[in-house]
Amino acid sequence: MFSEFNLEQFLSAFIVLFAIIDIIGSVPIIINLRQRERPVSEFKATIISFTLMILFFMAGDLLLKLFHVDISSFAAAGSIIIFCVSLEMILDIEIFKNNGPIKEATLVPLVFPLLAGPGAFTTLLSLKAEFASINIVLGLIANMVWVYFVLKMTDKVQRVLGEGGIFIVRKFFGVILLAISVKLFTANIAQLIN
Numbered sequence: 001m002f003s004e005f006n007l008e009q010f011l012s013a014f015i016v017l018f019a020i021i022d023i024i025g026s027v028p029i030i031i032n033l034r035q036r037e038r039p040v041s042e043f044k045a046t047i048i049s050f051t052l053m054i055l056f057f058m059a060g061d062l063l064l065k066l067f068h069v070d071i072s073s074f075a076a077a078g079s080i081i082i083f084c085v086s087l088e089m090i091l092d093i094e095i096f097k098n099n100g101p102i103k104e105a106t107l108v109p110l111v112f113p114l115l116a117g118p119g120a121f122t123t124l125l126s127l128k129a130e131f132a133s134i135n136i137v138l139g140l141i142a143n144m145v146w147v148y149f150v151l152k153m154t155d156k157v158q159r160v161l162g163e164g165g166i167f168i169v170r171k172f173f174g175v176i177l178l179a180i181s182v183k184l185f186t187a188n189i190a191q192l193i194n
Contacts, residue, residue, distance in 0.1 A: 004132035013127055013139030016180055019173040020085065020123045021143055023150045026114050027166055030154050033110070041106045042151035048107070049115040050144045056116075057124045057136065064125070072188045075129040078122030079184035082177055085119045089174030115147060126184050 084095045127136050150157055
């Protein structure tokens with residue numbers, strides 16, 4: 001399994017997941033939740049998010065086979081979701097609305113849809129079409145360590161980056177995600193056509 005480790009794939013997977021999970025961009029939301037006295041458990045949020053993403057990463061193929069969908073088709077469709085997420089980040093618009101009935105802040109909206117949402121699920125399977133699984137899993141683990149750190153240090157992150165810094169980071173990773181979505185779409189459409 002570790003023989004398939006590739007530093008370039010690991011770093012690519014880490015950066016893509018970092019951009020799609022966007023924990024830095026979620027800092028203002030987390031602060032707002034805490035100000036409204038909706039406590040967030042950093043450890044619980046990290047573990048539940050990681051578990052959901054790993055389960056989907058491992059069983060997502062079976063789910064796709066159940067619906068007779070191949071990974072290239074799913075990756076092409078997923079690239080459209082990633083494209084929409086990137087537009088949200090760049091243009092400050094809301095495409096995906098959270099209208100769920102659960103009011104507990106750790107699970108909703110933090111774990112789902114902010115951390116382990118449709119974008120992350122789609123990205124994991126889309127990456128699986130291009131990279132070795134070990135590189136994606138290690139990239140996800142590194143992201144979850146980062147998520148826990150940011151959740152634990154939300155106030156300090158906000159002070160260090162400031163509103164302007166968070167805004168710039170969000171825009172920068174929005175553009176990166178946009179480029180990644182175009183690459184995923186064109187690569188997988190080419191495979192489907194061939």
